[in-house]
Amino acid sequence: MTEFQKMIRETVTILILCALLDLLTGGTLEGMKEKFSLLPGLLVMIPPLIDLRGNIGSALGSRLGSALHLGLVRPEFTMTEVLKINIFSSLFLSVVASASIGVISWLICLFMNLSGVSLCCLLFVAVFSGVLSGVMITFLTVFISIISFKRGWDPDNVTGPVITTVGDIITMLTILLSVVIW
Amino acid sequence: MEAYSFRRIVSELYFILLLSAALSFAAGFILQENLDKILKTSMLIALVPPINDMGGNIGCIVGSRMGTALHLGTIRPGRRGGTLRKNFWGGITSGILSFAATGLALLCLKPLGVPRWVAPVFFLAGVFQTLIAVYVSISLAFIAFEKGLDPDNVVAPLITSICDIGGVVSLFLAARLLGI
Numbered sequence: 344m345t346e347f348q349k350m351i352r353e354t355v356t357i358l359i360l361c362a363l364l365d366l367l368t369g370g371t372l373e374g375m376k377e378k379f380s381l382l383p384g385l386l387v388m389i390p391p392l393i394d395l396r397g398n399i400g401s402a403l404g405s406r407l408g409s410a411l412h413l414g415l416v417r418p419e420f421t422m423t424e425v426l427k428i429n430i431f432s433s434l435f436l437s438v439v440a441s442a443s444i445g446v447i448s449w450l451i452c453l454f455m456n457l458s459g460v461s462l463c464c465l466l467f468v469a470v471f472s473g474v475l476s477g478v479m480i481t482f483l484t485v486f487i488s489i490i491s492f493k494r495g496w497d498p499d500n501v502t503g504p505v506i507t508t509v510g511d512i513i514t515m516l517t518i519l520l521s522v523v524i525w
Numbered sequence: 526m527e528a529y530s531f532r533r534i535v536s537e538l539y540f541i542l543l544l545s546a547a548l549s550f551a552a553g554f555i556l557q558e559n560l561d562k563i564l565k566t567s568m569l570i571a572l573v574p575p576i577n578d579m580g581g582n583i584g585c586i587v588g589s590r591m592g593t594a595l596h597l598g599t600i601r602p603g604r605r606g607g608t609l610r611k612n613f614w615g616g617i618t619s620g621i622l623s624f625a626a627t628g629l630a631l632l633c634l635k636p637l638g639v640p641r642w643v644a645p646v647f648f649l650a651g652v653f654q655t656l657i658a659v660y661v662s663i664s665l666a667f668i669a670f671e672k673g674l675d676p677d678n679v680v681a682p683l684i685t686s687i688c689d690i691g692g693v694v695s696l697f698l699a700a701r702l703l704g705i
Contacts, residue, residue, distance in 0.1 A: 346611065347611050347614070350612075350615040351615060351618055351619050354586055354615065354619035355619050355622050355623050358582055358583065358619060359623055359627065361579070362623065362627050365578050387550075390549055390553050391546040391549045391553075394545060394546065394549045394682075394685060395542060395545075397581075398545055398681060398685060399538070402681050402682055404589065404681075405585070405588065405589040405677035405678075405680070405681050406529065406534070406592075406678070408589050408590075408592065408593050408677070409589075409593045409597075410529070412593045412596070413593075413596055415529075428529045428530060428531050428534070429529055429534070431531060432531050432534035432535050432538070433534075435531075435535055436535060436538055439535075439539065440539060440542045440546075443546075444546055447546070447550075451550070497590075498589075499586060499589035499590040499593050503582065503589050503681055504582035504585055504586060507578070507581065507582065507585065507685065508578070508582075
């Protein structure tokens with residue numbers, strides 16, 4: 344099998360799998376969104392928060408793909424320096440970028456004259472769900488990259504799509520959890 | 526080559542993440558402000574999430590592959606070689622095949638009340654979206670690499686946001702072209 348055929352086979356499989364997952368979860372998540380309209384300002388924040396987790400995960404996956412191909416990360420579950428740097432920067436960004444999104448959403452709400460929006464609430468939901476989903480998504484990304492590389496699949500073809508799709512579910516659930524706690 | 530450093534990843538990616546969030550806020554507003562009215566009567570709005578996600582995924586894959594190839598040196602900026610061509614055509618072929626498969630699945634949903642025009646519109650829009658995703662992610666990878674940024678940090682976040690806008694535009698264009 345040529346490299347081209349391998350790319351097509353892996354990519355099409357993953358794309359269709361993710362589209363199916365999307366269809367299955369899309370409806371449920373849409374239903375959950377109704378609950379979020381109870382907390383003022385939260386709806387403004389949800390799309391960018393979901394994108395953010397997917398982006399941190401897919402950037403990590405993309406870096407790990409390169410690092411695995413370059414031989415900087417070995418396909419085994421041992422904490423090397425390179426892996427540690429990649430993991431910690433993702434976790435750090437999960438917290439800091441989530442907090443930034445919380446503040447920006449609050450500013451947008453102020454600008455749009457939305458009443459009853461509290462900065463504390465938005466910040467809590469953004470950061471709490473950010474930490475929780477950040478930890479899960481980061482380790483899942485490392486896991487998927489290493490496993491797919493071990494199995495002879497190119498992590499560049501697999502990790503990004505899988506982590507953005509699964510990340511959506513994880514993020515929505517953690518946002519829901521933080522809203523319930525609040 | 527300098528291996529990964531915490532400072533580099535965080536400073537590069539933080540900026541890109543905020544840029545991507547800004548695009549995402551903007552896309553949300555554009556959708557809410559205008560497209561509600563335009564798309565309300567039809568089923569087009571239901572096709573927005575799958576086309577956006579699939580476009581983003583294709584862009585992510587091509588971008589991630591470009592990142593690896595640029596780091597490995599199998600692709601060099603400004604030069605067209607076999608690896609670049611393979612990534613380009615591989616991305617286009619996979620995208621079109623996947624949209625064809627999901628389009629077929631939509632056709633099978635006809636008994637559930639999905640109109641017959643939905644599948645061809647989705648497929649044609651998918652072809653446009655694939656072209657956008659592949660072309661833009663390859664360009665972004667080159668631009669990032671030439672500016673000394675890690676394409677792995679730049680392409681994935683930006684291409685997903687760009688495809689959020691690209692998907693809506695593609696659907697609208699496809700519907701227009703097919704006269705719906």
